[in-house]
Structure formats: C-alpha cells, structure tokens
Amino acid sequence: MTDVRPTVNGHHERTDSDDDRPSELLKTVDVKKHFPVEDGLFGRLFGDQQYAKAVDGVDLTVHKGETVGIVGESGCGKSTLGRTLTRLYEPTDGSILFDYTNIETYSGRRLKPIRRRMQYVFQDPLSALNPRKTVGESVAKPLAVHDIATGEEKWERVADLFEEVGLMESHLDAYPHELSGGQRQRVGLCRALVTEPDLIVFDEPVSALDVTLQAQILNLINRLQTRYDLSYVFISHDLNVVRHVCDRIAVMYAGEIVERGRTEDIFENPKHPYTRVLLRAIPSVDEGEHRGRESLEGSPPSVTDPPSGCRFHPRCPEFINGQCVSQQPFLQSVDGDDGHETACHWAERTTAERETHTTPRPSERRVIEREADPG
Numbered sequence: 001m002t003d004v005r006p007t008v009n010g011h012h013e014r015t016d017s018d019d020d021r022p023s024e025l026l027k028t029v030d031v032k033k034h035f036p037v038e039d040g041l042f043g044r045l046f047g048d049q050q051y052a053k054a055v056d057g058v059d060l061t062v063h064k065g066e067t068v069g070i071v072g073e074s075g076c077g078k079s080t081l082g083r084t085l086t087r088l089y090e091p092t093d094g095s096i097l098f099d100y101t102n103i104e105t106y107s108g109r110r111l112k113p114i115r116r117r118m119q120y121v122f123q124d125p126l127s128a129l130n131p132r133k134t135v136g137e138s139v140a141k142p143l144a145v146h147d148i149a150t151g152e153e154k155w156e157r158v159a160d161l162f163e164e165v166g167l168m169e170s171h172l173d174a175y176p177h178e179l180s181g182g183q184r185q186r187v188g189l190c191r192a193l194v195t196e197p198d199l200i201v202f203d204e205p206v207s208a209l210d211v212t213l214q215a216q217i218l219n220l221i222n223r224l225q226t227r228y229d230l231s232y233v234f235i236s237h238d239l240n241v242v243r244h245v246c247d248r249i250a251v252m253y254a255g256e257i258v259e260r261g262r263t264e265d266i267f268e269n270p271k272h273p274y275t276r277v278l279l280r281a282i283p284s285v286d287e288g289e290h291r292g293r294e295s296l297e298g299s300p301p302s303v304t305d306p307p308s309g310c311r312f313h314p315r316c317p318e319f320i321n322g323q324c325v326s327q328q329p330f331l332q333s334v335d336g337d338d339g340h341e342t343a344c345h346w347a348e349r350t351t352a353e354r355e356t357h358t359t360p361r362p363s364e365r366r367v368i369e370r371e372a373d374p375g
C-alpha cells in the first residue's frame with residue numbers, strides 16, 4: 001500500500017511504502033540533558049562540577065500522524081526535552097531515533113536534512129523572528145538554507161502558506177512588531193511548515209493568547225496536521241488544551257516522566273498522585289462558577305540535587321512511607337496495560353484505599369524521611 005500525502009504547496013508527494021514496520025517517527029531512549037551549574041566558591045576550590053539534570057532519562061515515542069503531549073509545571077524539563085529531541089540542544093546521554101536513524105551524535109551537514117524534517121514552534125514567535133526582517137523574509141529564509149526554492153517560486157510558496165494559515169498577502173511585508181499575537185503565531189506556523197517537515201514540536205503555542213484566539217490557532221494546528229499528515233509533540237502546562245489536541249500524554253516532574261498513556265486514560269484514570277493534583281487544579285467552569293481548583297503545595301525540587309527515592313515525595317499528598325523516600329519508582333504498566341504506565345510504588349491502590357489512608361502528619365513525615373534517607 002502506498003501512503004501519499006499532500007505537501008505544503010503541492011510541489012511534490014512523499015511516499016512510504018514500508019507499511020509493515022511500526023510507524024515510529026521519533027523515539028528517545030534514556031535521553032538526558034544535564035547543564036553544568038555555575039561553579040560557586042566550593043566548586044572552584046574543590047573542582048566539584050555540579051549539573052542541573054533538566055531531563056534525566058526520558059523514553060518517549062511519537063508515531064506517525066499522532067500528537068503526544070508533554071505536561072507538567074514550569075521547570076519540570078518539558079521545554080528542555082522538546083529542544084533536545086529536535087536537536088536544538090545536544091543530548092548529554094541516551095539515544096534519539098528519528099525515522100529509525102540514530103541522530104543524537106549528528107551535527108553540521110548530517111544534521112541539516114534532519115532539521116528540515118523537524119521543526120520547533122516557540123511560545124513567543126517574536127523570539128524566533130528577526131525584528132529587522134519582514135515576516136515574509138523570515139519565513140522564506142529556510143527555503144534558501146535548505147535549497148528548496150529560490151526566486152519567484154520561493155515567494156509563491158510563502159504566499160500560499162500565508163493564505164493557508166489565514167494571513168493576507170499584505171502581511172508578507174510586515175515586521176514582527178506590527179502584527180498581533182495571533183498573527184505572529186500564524187507566522188510561526190508558516191515558518192515551521194515551509195520546510196515540509198514530518199514532525200513539529202509546539203512549545204506552549206497558545207499560552208500567550210486569549211481564549212478565542214487559542215481556539216482558532218488550535219483548530220488551525222489540527223487542520224494542518226490532517227492536511228499534511230504531520231506528527232506533533234505538544235508541550236503545555238495547560239491540561240485543558242492538551243486534552244483537546246493530544247492522542248497520548250506524558251506527565252513530567254523534575255526531569256522525569258512520571259506517567260504516560262492515552263489521553264482518555266490519563267484524564268479518566270490517573271494513576272500518579274502528581275497527575276491527580278494537576279487534574280484537580282484545572283479550572284472547571286460549571287454554571288458560571290470555578291470549581292475543583294487545587295494547587296500543589298511547595299515548589300518543584302532542585303534538579304541539581306533532586307530528592308532521594310521518588311522525586312515527588314516531599315510534595316506528594318499521598319505519601320505512604322520510607323519506601324517513597326529510599327527507592328526510586330520506575331515506569332510500570334498499569335493494570336497490565338502497556339499503553340498506560342506510571343512511576344509510583346503505590347499505583348495499584350484502589351480509590352477506597354486512597355481515600356481511607358491517612359497521610360502522615362508533617363512531623364511524622366520528617367521522621368520517616370530522616371530514617372529512610374539519613375544522608
């Protein structure tokens with residue numbers, strides 16, 4: 001069977017006749033991104049370099065044509081993961097396979113054709129657009145960089161794309177600051193689409209927009225996915241948004257994935273206490289009233305010196321005992337379902353068990369923590 005997809009401007013068709021293999025477009029295995037931390041006096045004296053483990057051993061798979069959401073609080077590592085898997089950042093360790101090719105060590109000329117096929121849309125399109133160039137010039141630039149089109153053909157392609165995303169031809173000559181937030185995000189989409197990618201990573205693409213514009217841009221993103229058979233990674237702190245665009249979701253905490261599964265399973269049967277808190281924190285408008293809002297106490301932990309055992313243990317509202325402090329939980333399937341995994345020692349507890357459990361009081365908890373992790 002031949003898979004024919006339309007291209008951005010209809011100039012050529014891509015085919016994939018190898019339908020027997022699993023349709024994994026992107027796969028990361030134990031990917032890490034650690035940043036060296038500025039040496040303090042102690043570090044300078046003793047040469048003890050410390051690292052912020054922003055992404056610390058992530059396995060993620062994106063199949064062709066699907067949207068995978070990465071959610072979590074700010075600082076959980078989701079943007080760093082997005083930038084690492086598109087090779088905007090060099091991974092510290094682990095494997096990144098794009099279309100079954102190991103690309104984690106690629107650079108320069110070898111990386112260039114991969115860059116064409118993987119695009120990144122930033123939360124603030126202004127940061128990705130040159131303020132001294134018209135937005136038309138910025139969108140056209142990758143066509144020259146990747147030897148895709150020149151001259152009149154180049155401008156025809158850009159104009160077609162502008163029309164496709166709801167911009168007018170007159171916007172080609174505008175400078176970024178002359179456009180509204182929604183228009184700039186449409187320009188960001190054009191810039192991502194112009195190289196005819198297979199994968200687009202969206203980093204909080206609608207969080208700076210009002211609700212009406214959010215809906216318009218999300219509808220556009222959905223329509224473009226179907227039209228061009230695109231795969232998406234969708235990074236967001238907003239679970240309401242993620243729910244409406246993602247097929248699968250990975251929940252990140254302190255550089256690790258703590259739960260992942262199909263969107264409906266994550267929302268209807270969350271298994272990790274952190275996921276449950278995030279879901280309870282979603283503002284739900286019911287008959288004009290906000291209800292069910294709950295915020296998580298405390299701040300995300302330092303990823304330079306993360307908590308022992310389960311990294312969520314200092315903030316976990318369902319904390320059980322010393323095992324939470326001394327043993328790191330790894331992702332395991334839930335109820336025998338390989339499509340739904342969570343990293344909590346106590347994920348199999350029933351709702352009744354959870355509701356009747358009394359979480360240790362703060363003073364008891366401190367004793368448990370000291371005994372389980374004396375260091």
Ligand code: SF4
Pocket residue numbers: 272273274310311312313314316317318319320321323324329343344345346347
């Ligand atoms: S392992 Fe313990 S601390 Fe971690 S999420 Fe599960 S119950 Fe909470």
